[in-house]
Amino acid sequence: MDAASNYATPAAGTPENRLHFLDYWRIIRMRGLLIFVVFALVVGTTAVLTHWMEPTFMSTVRMDVQKDVGDISSLMPQQQQGGFDPYFVMTQFEILQSKEVLYKVIDDLKLVQRWDQKYRLGQSKFKAYQVLIKLIDPRQVRNTSIIEINVYSKDKAEAAEIANKIAEVYKASRDELRLRLVDQGLKTLREKLTEHHGFVEVAKSNVNQILKDKGIILTMDTPGMIGTLDIDTMRAMEQENIQLATTYRRKQTRFDELKKLPADQLRNALNYVAPDELLTKRLDELSLAEKEFISKSKDLGPLNPEYARMKDVIAKIETQIEARVVGLMKGLETDLLADKATLAERTQKLEEVKKQSREIAESRRVYQLAGQELERQQRLRETVENKIKVEELDRDIKRTTAVRVTDFAEPAVKPASPKVVLNIALGAFVGLLLGVGLAFFIEYLDTSVKTIDDVERALSAPVLAVIPQNVGALLDEGMDSPHAEAYRVLRTNVLFTRKDEHANAITVVSGGAGEGKSTTVLNLATIFAQNGNKVLLVDSDLRRPSLHKRLGLSNSLGLTNYLLGQNKLEEVIQTTSLPNLNFLPSGRLPSSALGILNSPQMKEFIKEAKRRYDFVFFDAPPIMGVSDATVLASGADLAILVIQYRKYPQSLAIRSRQMVEKVGGRLIGVVLNNINLASDASYYYYSGYHYHSNNNADEPGANGKPPGKVDRRKPVAPATDAPTIKPKY
Known part of the structure; x- marks a missing residue:
């Protein structure tokens, strides 16, 4: 526990918990399949929908819209207003989309009757107006007084017809509005003229009355002037x-x-x-x-x-x-x-x-x-x-330049939508964005162990080794297996971590099933045996034993037979293809011997095994499943916790450590198992360097296959003259 505590102190206090760019890249590589699936689904869906969409055509009519200025100069200079007025153009946008213009278009083209079945208008002009307003898109050509009217329709001829009709009705409405306003103004002016005629007559009568009352005589030389003294x-x-x-x-x-x-x-x-x-x-x-x-x-x-x-x-x-x-x-x-x-x-x-x-x-x-x-x-x-x-x-002066159609609308040659390339490009962008976002969201929800920092921060325990993915039994892969170096690192760290040379009983536990503890304990025992240590491998997972299958040995007699006193220790221990490695299977588990691992016979067995062997390794069942694992952790000298990468939440690993410590076991560290080195480059320096350390990398192996590709179905005898590979640490 001292080694774990000393190792956890700096890790727990480190402030470097923020994500680096490489962490983002690691997440993308880890979730690459998910990102690709989401990307493919979105792009495929976009392509299918784009293919199914009915094509829409667009026709455009362009008009030069000016203020009401005559073709010749007006007699009233104050009305000659030149210069570009953006507010005037924006106002014409609204007029183009007004009911005054569009209702006339609907009536002239009989759109209510033409669209009644198609859009279910119910003979309603207002509903036809609502449909039409969605089909038009007026725009201004930048820094000019030209207005474009874009009309969309499933029928290319209809789109051009509506666009030209809108321009025609708008131009006519401008003329009608001008004439109506002028007529109203003339009517008012004529009324004012009649009124002023009356005012003039009243003023004349007043002047004549003054001449009469005052007896004023006007001079002949200057009419209107009164004769006075010089x-x-x-x-x-x-x-x-x-x-x-x-x-x-x-x-x-x-x-x-x-x-x-x-x-x-x-x-x-x-x-x-x-x-x-x-x-x-x-x-x-x-x-x-x-x-x-x-x-x-x-x-x-x-x-x-x-x-x-x-x-x-x-x-x-x-x-x-x-x-x-x-x-x-x-x-x-x-x-x-x-x-x-x-x-x-x-x-x-x-x-x-x-x-x-x-x-x-x-x-x-x-x-x-x-x-x-x-x-x-x-x-x-x-x-x-x-x-x-x-x-x-x-x-009476014509205003032909007020609204002038520069380009009449014509039926479109190709549809304006759907835009296949644009839709697929947007689909690809959205699919990629959605896939990456979903990957990061799942990563956020994933509370499993993902990095060494997660282990050291959550468990306050050192990581003894990082085991790559798809590791088999080293007895099958041979001494030159690229996976052997990871277990040599584990062996070195175990030897350096234990402080007592007599602490040679080691149990390997895991929080849940399927985390690779059996493979880890088998390969660790193999490495110890290959280095000259006399090793006993005990399959103490009485409920689901598996080591005998990997070693190709019988499980008819084993640990349970010895603990029940049915056989002697020599009778139940079996030899393997590796001279220094002996194996004790679990044996058959009778229903009356469920608590046999917590018996005095088990304690005596551990002492006897430690006396006979340099190292004794126990393959324990999952610690959260049964109590046998905690019994073995308390009886053995050392305990190693195997955690599979990205499988169980961190809380399970924390609970496993707490249970080992609760029964008095000494947890010396953690083995992070099943790392995908191809997708997670951050673990390269933990277990990737030795991949290139084989001196005969270009030569085929004894079985005719490249190194590291040994046939796992046949046991391979240990190579006595294999080159010695020093541990990495």
Whole structure:
């Protein structure tokens, strides 16, 4: 148990449990037959179904679909819309599959009557539409405005007929839709035109009423304009009024200043302001009189008559001057009052003119507003009239480029489906994928022992040897058998694993029947005997003994006879063709001796056999079937567990190990049996190297057959001079 525990420690803790690429390849090789069967079934089924399928034909009509643009330029530039519009094309896809188009196709081709029996329509147009919608496949040619309509049918002529009819109906529906929309638009425009006629008449009546109410007179030179005062005349009147006011204020100021002057200054200032010839003359006379008076008054006395006369002359002149000054001042005052009256009159007249002008302007504004409304209504009416004329002309322009069939549909030469090559290729791909998937799924569900890692991880026990598939008895195959090397490896590992040299009683057990334990114990005993050890092989599978058949010996006397005391040990042990190998068959098992292996006689037999032989090997029954195997595992020194590759679940192997340990047996390791080296390359280095170690690989054997192909039906004597092959490990 120590060796197994020490060996299991690193294996149990290894993190490398993930699948490698080679593990996937191993699974595919192991399940190759399943993958091939699934692949063949799927491909075969696909081929048969493809052959049975009724051929379907496809006809294609191609159309260049544009927006509604006339063959010549329209009178309305705003409707000339160019450029590729993907949304427009996608919209036409839906229109092509609409009931508006397809119902017309159904009616024209009488598809309800033609398909009634075939598709069981029950004279239903909607069901015919549902069938037809499944038969058409509109597509757009990339980066173009061309639409392909693919129609599928069992009848090649019918497919072409339906495709061409869809194109025809679609083109007619586009024309009908355009004319219907234009007619509806013209009807609305004519209604609007009648309405605008009424608006114009109302506006005219309003203008005439304003002219009448306001008493407006239109000028002849510019009809529609109201006669008003000339702006220059008004400005001249205003300018003249301003000048009058300025002159009046200047005269008023000068007159007021003159009134403030004394008399002597007034006469001089007055003569300057308003020159007067008489006043000037009197002033000159006064100046001369005063000069004369001054010059003569020095010589004349006041009593002189001349003196008195000059005084009187001066006084008279001054009186005349004073009278003239008063007259002039009065004249100035009168002139000032006249200017004031004139200014007042002119101001009043100007205000009246302004008032009249404002009234005329207000009348003009009202008239202009009414006139503008009349003009607006007339322009609107004219616009509607022009629009109607343009639409009527545009309606008559043909749209042959809106929908143009570039390629008409023709009956197909060969069916579009089924596509034999494509279907079989897809079937092959699906079959391969399904086969591989099923293989991996079964591998996932398979809990049996598949790898050495499974054994070491589940059982915590080392793998002593890996035995290839289709191994027979080495006594039949000979010393040069390619299978012998695997058992030499097993012998070497057994010798190195046992720590006690006296532990020479070895039992070989298995969890279930048919795992190869009998072949393993026979060949292991043969290898030990070939290496000079004295070996006793005991067939302790009392219920289903088989070793005597492989050795060609009798089973009339054996272990049961010895344990029951009927015969001595020498009488029941038989020799084989190999000198160092003796055989003890099971013997007949009476019904009264079912528990004989658990008797004291069995224990004594084991001791006696160990004393007489170098090694004693026991072939035990399946450990999960009867209790004999656990009895032998507890009585023997060592136990080897044989597990057949991919046969029983891992839980059976785990339970077998637990039962051996439970009875005190020492499990030294596991033999992984029946490995298919051809399909599982991961075991090549365990038992494949020795296949190429035969020095006479190209020479025939003694029996005329290549090495490894010995006739298993005839016993072969051991080759005494055979070359010694060293163990691999």
